[in-house]
Amino acid sequence: MLLHLSTWQEVETYLQQSQGIILPIGSTEQHGPTGLIGTDAISAEAIAHGVGEATQAIVAPTINVGMALHHTAFPGTISLRPSTMIQLVRDYIMSLTKAGFTKFYFINGHGGNIATLKAAFSETYAYLEELQVHNAQKVQCQVANWFMCSSVYRLAKELYGDQEGSHATPSEVAITQYLYPEVIKLAPLSPSVGSGYKIFSSTNFRERYPDGRMGSNPALATPEHGKQFYELAVKELSNGYLEFLNGE
Numbered sequence: 001m002l003l004h005l006s007t008w009q010e011v012e013t014y015l016q017q018s019q020g021i022i023l024p025i026g027s028t029e030q031h032g033p034t035g036l037i038g039t040d041a042i043s044a045e046a047i048a049h050g051v052g053e054a055t056q057a058i059v060a061p062t063i064n065v066g067m068a069l070h071h072t073a074f075p076g077t078i079s080l081r082p083s084t085m086i087q088l089v090r091d092y093i094m095s096l097t098k099a100g101f102t103k104f105y106f107i108n109g110h111g112g113n114i115a116t117l118k119a120a121f122s123e124t125y126a127y128l129e130e131l132q133v134h135n136a137q138k139v140q141c142q143v144a145n146w147f148m149c150s151s152v153y154r155l156a157k158e159l160y161g162d163q164e165g166s167h168a169t170p171s172e173v174a175i176t177q178y179l180y181p182e183v184i185k186l187a188p189l190s191p192s193v194g195s196g197y198k199i200f201s202s203t204n205f206r207e208r209y210p211d212g213r214m215g216s217n218p219a220l221a222t223p224e225h226g227k228q229f230y231e232l233a234v235k236e237l238s239n240g241y242l243e244f245l246n247g248e
Contacts, residue, residue, distance in 0.1 A: 165216025178226025
Protein backbone atom coordinates (compact mmCIF):
# COMPACT_ATOMS: atom_id res chain seq x y z
CA MET A 1 0.00 0.00 0.00
CA LEU A 2 1.57 3.26 -1.14
CA LEU A 3 0.69 6.34 0.87
CA HIS A 4 0.66 8.68 -2.12
CA LEU A 5 -1.74 6.40 -4.03
CA SER A 6 -4.16 6.11 -1.11
CA THR A 7 -7.00 8.26 0.19
CA TRP A 8 -7.13 9.62 3.71
CA GLN A 9 -10.00 7.24 4.48
CA GLU A 10 -7.86 4.27 3.42
CA VAL A 11 -5.03 5.46 5.67
CA GLU A 12 -7.43 5.89 8.56
CA THR A 13 -8.67 2.32 8.07
CA TYR A 14 -5.08 1.03 7.89
CA LEU A 15 -4.27 2.72 11.21
CA GLN A 16 -6.96 0.69 12.91
CA GLN A 17 -4.89 -2.42 12.14
CA SER A 18 -1.30 -1.15 12.24
CA GLN A 19 0.65 1.92 13.31
CA GLY A 20 3.74 0.97 11.31
CA ILE A 21 5.01 2.73 8.21
CA ILE A 22 7.99 2.19 5.91
CA LEU A 23 9.91 5.23 4.68
CA PRO A 24 12.40 4.77 1.83
CA ILE A 25 15.30 7.22 1.89
CA GLY A 26 18.24 7.51 -0.49
CA SER A 27 20.36 10.15 -2.15
CA THR A 28 20.85 11.96 -5.44
CA GLU A 29 24.59 11.74 -6.03
CA GLN A 30 27.28 10.62 -8.42
CA HIS A 31 27.93 6.89 -8.67
CA GLY A 32 30.98 6.71 -10.88
CA PRO A 33 31.12 6.45 -14.68
CA THR A 34 28.44 3.73 -14.98
CA GLY A 35 26.24 4.31 -11.93
CA LEU A 36 23.00 6.30 -12.07
CA ILE A 37 22.87 9.49 -10.02
CA GLY A 38 19.62 8.26 -8.50
CA THR A 39 21.02 4.85 -7.51
CA ASP A 40 20.53 5.17 -3.74
CA ALA A 41 16.96 6.44 -3.99
CA ILE A 42 16.03 3.97 -6.74
CA SER A 43 17.23 0.96 -4.75
CA ALA A 44 15.70 2.10 -1.44
CA GLU A 45 12.34 2.78 -3.07
CA ALA A 46 12.13 -0.52 -4.93
CA ILE A 47 13.15 -2.56 -1.90
CA ALA A 48 10.76 -0.64 0.36
CA HIS A 49 7.90 -1.30 -2.03
CA GLY A 50 8.82 -4.98 -2.02
CA VAL A 51 8.86 -5.07 1.77
CA GLY A 52 5.54 -3.23 1.89
CA GLU A 53 3.94 -5.82 -0.37
CA ALA A 54 5.40 -8.72 1.61
CA THR A 55 4.29 -7.36 4.99
CA GLN A 56 1.09 -5.50 4.00
CA ALA A 57 2.64 -2.30 5.32
CA ILE A 58 2.02 1.21 4.07
CA VAL A 59 5.01 2.83 2.33
CA ALA A 60 5.61 6.58 2.40
CA PRO A 61 6.89 8.62 -0.57
CA THR A 62 10.64 8.26 -1.07
CA ILE A 63 12.99 10.87 0.33
CA ASN A 64 15.19 11.17 -2.76
CA VAL A 65 17.78 13.66 -1.49
CA GLY A 66 20.03 12.90 1.47
CA MET A 67 23.31 13.96 3.07
CA ALA A 68 25.82 13.80 0.21
CA LEU A 69 27.89 16.94 0.67
CA HIS A 70 31.11 15.00 0.03
CA HIS A 71 29.92 14.21 -3.51
CA THR A 72 29.03 17.76 -4.54
CA ALA A 73 32.23 18.30 -6.55
CA PHE A 74 30.66 15.99 -9.15
CA PRO A 75 27.98 17.48 -11.45
CA GLY A 76 24.44 16.32 -10.79
CA THR A 77 24.76 15.68 -7.07
CA ILE A 78 22.11 17.30 -4.86
CA SER A 79 22.63 17.30 -1.11
CA LEU A 80 20.96 18.41 2.09
CA ARG A 81 23.00 19.75 4.98
CA PRO A 82 22.76 17.50 8.04
CA SER A 83 20.81 20.19 9.89
CA THR A 84 18.32 20.46 7.02
CA MET A 85 17.90 16.71 6.81
CA ILE A 86 17.27 16.48 10.55
CA GLN A 87 14.44 19.00 10.26
CA LEU A 88 13.04 17.23 7.20
CA VAL A 89 12.95 13.84 8.93
CA ARG A 90 11.53 15.40 12.09
CA ASP A 91 8.72 17.04 10.13
CA TYR A 92 7.91 13.75 8.34
CA ILE A 93 7.66 11.93 11.65
CA MET A 94 5.74 14.76 13.34
CA SER A 95 3.09 14.80 10.61
CA LEU A 96 2.67 11.04 10.61
CA THR A 97 2.62 10.83 14.41
CA LYS A 98 -0.28 13.29 14.52
CA ALA A 99 -2.12 10.93 12.17
CA GLY A 100 -1.56 7.97 14.49
CA PHE A 101 1.64 6.27 13.26
CA THR A 102 4.14 5.26 15.93
CA LYS A 103 6.58 2.82 14.26
CA PHE A 104 8.84 4.36 11.60
CA TYR A 105 11.04 1.98 9.61
CA PHE A 106 13.44 3.84 7.33
CA ILE A 107 14.81 1.69 4.50
CA ASN A 108 18.01 3.46 3.58
CA GLY A 109 20.10 3.25 0.42
CA HIS A 110 22.93 5.67 1.29
CA GLY A 111 25.67 5.22 3.89
CA GLY A 112 26.07 8.99 4.25
CA ASN A 113 22.54 9.21 5.69
CA ILE A 114 23.11 6.93 8.66
CA ALA A 115 24.64 9.35 11.18
CA THR A 116 22.20 12.13 10.32
CA LEU A 117 19.19 9.81 10.54
CA LYS A 118 20.20 8.65 14.00
CA ALA A 119 20.65 12.25 15.10
CA ALA A 120 17.24 13.09 13.61
CA PHE A 121 15.61 10.31 15.61
CA SER A 122 17.09 11.62 18.87
CA GLU A 123 16.00 15.18 18.13
CA THR A 124 12.53 14.01 17.16
CA TYR A 125 11.98 12.03 20.36
CA ALA A 126 12.94 15.08 22.42
CA TYR A 127 10.81 17.42 20.30
CA LEU A 128 7.73 15.21 20.58
CA GLU A 129 8.09 15.06 24.36
CA GLU A 130 8.61 18.81 24.68
CA LEU A 131 5.43 19.49 22.71
CA GLN A 132 3.59 16.77 24.65
CA VAL A 133 2.33 15.26 21.41
CA HIS A 134 -0.19 12.46 21.85
CA ASN A 135 1.49 9.03 21.62
CA ALA A 136 4.95 10.63 21.82
CA GLN A 137 6.11 7.94 24.26
CA LYS A 138 5.17 5.23 21.76
CA VAL A 139 7.13 6.62 18.81
CA GLN A 140 10.03 4.43 17.70
CA CYS A 141 12.31 4.85 14.68
CA GLN A 142 14.73 2.43 13.07
CA VAL A 143 17.09 2.68 10.12
CA ALA A 144 17.54 -0.44 8.00
CA ASN A 145 20.32 -0.27 5.41
CA TRP A 146 19.63 -2.72 2.59
CA PHE A 147 23.32 -2.84 1.59
CA MET A 148 24.24 -3.98 5.10
CA CYS A 149 21.89 -6.98 5.11
CA SER A 150 23.94 -10.06 5.98
CA SER A 151 22.58 -12.00 3.00
CA VAL A 152 23.41 -9.15 0.61
CA TYR A 153 26.90 -8.82 2.03
CA ARG A 154 27.60 -12.53 1.63
CA LEU A 155 26.46 -12.58 -1.99
CA ALA A 156 28.50 -9.47 -2.82
CA LYS A 157 31.62 -11.08 -1.38
CA GLU A 158 30.90 -14.29 -3.28
CA LEU A 159 30.36 -12.53 -6.61
CA TYR A 160 32.85 -9.68 -6.43
CA GLY A 161 35.30 -10.24 -3.57
CA ASP A 162 37.41 -7.15 -2.87
CA GLN A 163 36.14 -5.52 -6.06
CA GLU A 164 32.83 -4.73 -4.36
CA GLY A 165 34.46 -1.62 -2.87
CA SER A 166 32.42 0.87 -0.85
CA HIS A 167 30.90 3.30 -3.36
CA ALA A 168 29.57 2.88 -6.90
CA THR A 169 29.64 -0.80 -6.01
CA PRO A 170 28.70 -3.55 -8.44
CA SER A 171 25.94 -4.69 -6.07
CA GLU A 172 24.10 -1.36 -6.08
CA VAL A 173 24.70 -0.83 -9.79
CA ALA A 174 23.34 -4.32 -10.41
CA ILE A 175 20.07 -3.46 -8.66
CA THR A 176 19.55 -0.42 -10.87
CA GLN A 177 20.35 -2.54 -13.93
CA TYR A 178 17.69 -5.03 -12.84
CA LEU A 179 15.12 -2.28 -12.26
CA TYR A 180 16.00 -0.13 -15.29
CA PRO A 181 17.66 -2.34 -17.92
CA GLU A 182 16.85 0.23 -20.60
CA VAL A 183 19.33 2.73 -19.11
CA ILE A 184 22.32 0.49 -18.38
CA LYS A 185 25.43 2.63 -18.78
CA LEU A 186 28.72 1.48 -20.30
CA ALA A 187 31.96 3.42 -19.95
CA PRO A 188 35.68 2.63 -19.82
CA LEU A 189 36.95 2.10 -16.27
CA SER A 190 40.56 2.62 -15.31
CA PRO A 191 42.19 -0.46 -13.75
CA SER A 192 43.40 1.65 -10.85
CA VAL A 193 40.78 3.02 -8.47
CA GLY A 194 41.07 5.03 -5.26
CA SER A 195 40.57 3.13 -2.03
CA GLY A 196 41.11 3.61 1.67
CA TYR A 197 41.33 7.40 1.81
CA LYS A 198 39.44 9.26 4.52
CA ILE A 199 36.63 11.53 3.36
CA PHE A 200 36.83 15.24 4.13
CA SER A 201 35.66 18.02 1.80
CA SER A 202 34.01 17.46 -1.59
CA THR A 203 37.09 18.83 -3.35
CA ASN A 204 39.32 16.46 -1.42
CA PHE A 205 36.99 13.56 -2.23
CA ARG A 206 37.23 14.20 -5.97
CA GLU A 207 41.01 14.50 -5.79
CA ARG A 208 41.27 11.12 -4.03
CA TYR A 209 38.52 9.40 -6.03
CA PRO A 210 38.68 11.14 -9.43
CA ASP A 211 36.06 9.03 -11.22
CA GLY A 212 33.78 8.74 -8.19
CA ARG A 213 34.40 5.06 -7.42
CA MET A 214 35.74 3.89 -4.07
CA GLY A 215 37.61 0.63 -4.59
CA SER A 216 34.82 -0.78 -6.75
CA ASN A 217 34.50 -2.45 -10.13
CA PRO A 218 30.91 -1.86 -11.28
CA ALA A 219 31.72 -3.48 -14.64
CA LEU A 220 31.06 -6.79 -12.83
CA ALA A 221 27.40 -5.91 -12.27
CA THR A 222 24.60 -7.66 -14.19
CA PRO A 223 20.80 -7.38 -14.06
CA GLU A 224 20.68 -11.03 -12.97
CA HIS A 225 22.84 -10.20 -9.97
CA GLY A 226 20.57 -7.25 -9.25
CA LYS A 227 17.52 -9.50 -9.07
CA GLN A 228 19.30 -11.67 -6.53
CA PHE A 229 20.29 -8.69 -4.38
CA TYR A 230 16.78 -7.26 -4.56
CA GLU A 231 15.12 -10.50 -3.48
CA LEU A 232 17.57 -11.07 -0.63
CA ALA A 233 17.14 -7.53 0.68
CA VAL A 234 13.34 -7.68 0.51
CA LYS A 235 13.26 -10.98 2.39
CA GLU A 236 15.67 -9.93 5.13
CA LEU A 237 14.17 -6.47 5.63
CA SER A 238 10.62 -7.87 5.64
CA ASN A 239 11.61 -10.01 8.61
CA GLY A 240 13.33 -7.01 10.16
CA TYR A 241 10.27 -4.81 9.77
CA LEU A 242 7.94 -7.37 11.35
CA GLU A 243 10.32 -7.83 14.30
CA PHE A 244 10.47 -4.06 14.75
CA LEU A 245 6.69 -3.68 14.41
CA ASN A 246 5.95 -6.40 16.98
CA GLY A 247 8.70 -5.47 19.42
CA GLU A 248 8.27 -3.25 22.45
